[in-house]
Amino acid sequence: MEDDQTGCPMGEGPSATHPNSAHPDSAQPGQDGGDRPRRRSAVTCVRRGLAQSLRRPVRAVERLALRPWAVRRELIGQLLDDPASRQRIMTGLRWRQIDRADFDRQTPTDIEEIRGFEDCHWLFESGPPNCSLSQLRFDEAADLYHRIVELDHPRVAELGRYKGGTTLLLAAAGAEVLSLDNDADGGQRQFVPALQRALERFGLEDQVEPVVADVLDYEVDRSSFDMVLLHCTPDYDLSWGAFRHWWPSVKPGGAFIFHLTPELPGEVQMVHELQHDPSWSDVAFEPDLHGENLYARKIAP
Numbered sequence: 001m002e003d004d005q006t007g008c009p010m011g012e013g014p015s016a017t018h019p020n021s022a023h024p025d026s027a028q029p030g031q032d033g034g035d036r037p038r039r040r041s042a043v044t045c046v047r048r049g050l051a052q053s054l055r056r057p058v059r060a061v062e063r064l065a066l067r068p069w070a071v072r073r074e075l076i077g078q079l080l081d082d083p084a085s086r087q088r089i090m091t092g093l094r095w096r097q098i099d100r101a102d103f104d105r106q107t108p109t110d111i112e113e114i115r116g117f118e119d120c121h122w123l124f125e126s127g128p129p130n131c132s133l134s135q136l137r138f139d140e141a142a143d144l145y146h147r148i149v150e151l152d153h154p155r156v157a158e159l160g161r162y163k164g165g166t167t168l169l170l171a172a173a174g175a176e177v178l179s180l181d182n183d184a185d186g187g188q189r190q191f192v193p194a195l196q197r198a199l200e201r202f203g204l205e206d207q208v209e210p211v212v213a214d215v216l217d218y219e220v221d222r223s224s225f226d227m228v229l230l231h232c233t234p235d236y237d238l239s240w241g242a243f244r245h246w247w248p249s250v251k252p253g254g255a256f257i258f259h260l261t262p263e264l265p266g267e268v269q270m271v272h273e274l275q276h277d278p279s280w281s282d283v284a285f286e287p288d289l290h291g292e293n294l295y296a297r298k299i300a301p
């Protein structure tokens with residue numbers, strides 16, 4: 001019996017012969033050069049089934065492209081909230097990622113040896129779907145973790161904490177963390193107790209100072225941080241304001257990290273201007289992005 005949705009045989013196991021000569025694959029001769037239709041592998045059958053079952057949600061997503069962004073966001077949210085649709089979309093994504101995966105392309109040139117799990121991040125996909133308690137991509141998190149491990153208990157400021165996953169990561173790598181959020185979206189403060197419990201669970205609570213304050217209002221001491229991670233705004237004016245306010249707090253040799261969101265260009269524009277403004281003579285940018293993180297080093301006077 002054939003499943004007319006997938007073109008694959010039902011109830012006969014994945015390697016059963018496909019009887020439908022109308023299908024392009026099945027119209028070809030078998031590998032032995034005879035006229036018998038080719039036998040289809042389990043993987044082909046599963047994929048074909050998935051492609052069929054994905055078609056409906058994918059069409060729905062395509063139709064969304066015609067709608068305003070706020071409506072699209074709401075509808076995509078509804079689609080992802082439906083467990084069956086979400087499962088199909090995620091499974092489709094997984095297959096695509098495996099298909100594209102390639103050691104020759106993915107093996108990093110800037111990692112000389114594997115010192116720990118963080119040097120294996122490139123075996124995995126990095127991007128929005130990996131974000132959860134931490135809003136960092138997997139490659140950004142690995143890079144940041146490694147830089148902190150290399151330093152001796154550095155002092156790090158995270159500007160924009162949200163739920164605090166990155167705060168915990170920084171502490172786990174050995175940093176003393178000032179973790180700041182302004183609570184403006186009405187609720188970030190409520191996440192602090194859960195973060196505290198998680199920090200205590202792993203004995204990291206003494207390394208973290210969670211602060212509720214605006215990035216522009218918090219009083220900073222000069223040369224007090226080895227790293228400052230700006231992750232609270234894609235806004236042009238606020239990015240300039242935060243940089244001007246926090247740059248003096250970076251120690252000579254230390255780093256200010258911009259978390260850039262390419263599709264939200266305000267901060268990208270601000271960084272572009274900074275890079276081309278000679279009056280900021282103590283700022284030296286690393287040439288490459290690490291994920292979406294861009295590192296500006298403070299040149300010692």
Ligand SMILES: C[S@@+](CC[C@H](N)C(=O)[O-])C[C@H]1O[C@@H](n2cnc3c(N)ncnc32)[C@H](O)[C@@H]1O
Nearest residue numbers: 134135136160161162166181182214215231232
């Ligand atoms: C992208 S989230 C931070 C994600 C977090 N760094 C992580 O990696 O998981 C941005 C956060 O910045 C906070 N925020 C926005 N504007 C701010 C401001 N002016 N001062 C302080 N925090 C702000 C928001 O409340 C939000 O929680």
